[in-house]
Amino acid sequence: MGSEDLVCARCSGLVIEGRCPTCRASREYLRRNSATISPQMIITIIAIIMVLAALAVRQAT
């Protein structure tokens, strides 16, 4: 998602390398954020809903 390429404003290093406390905080924030609302998770949820809908239609007919 491009979060690996983020450059820290404080140490000018890559955030994922965690060279300074700002890097580590940002990295932790990104990790937590992507864990809660990742696009992959949304796709998985949509896929499950579609399967359930298909099963419901099959049972109805």
Ligand SMILES: [Zn+2]
């Ligand atoms: Zn930094």
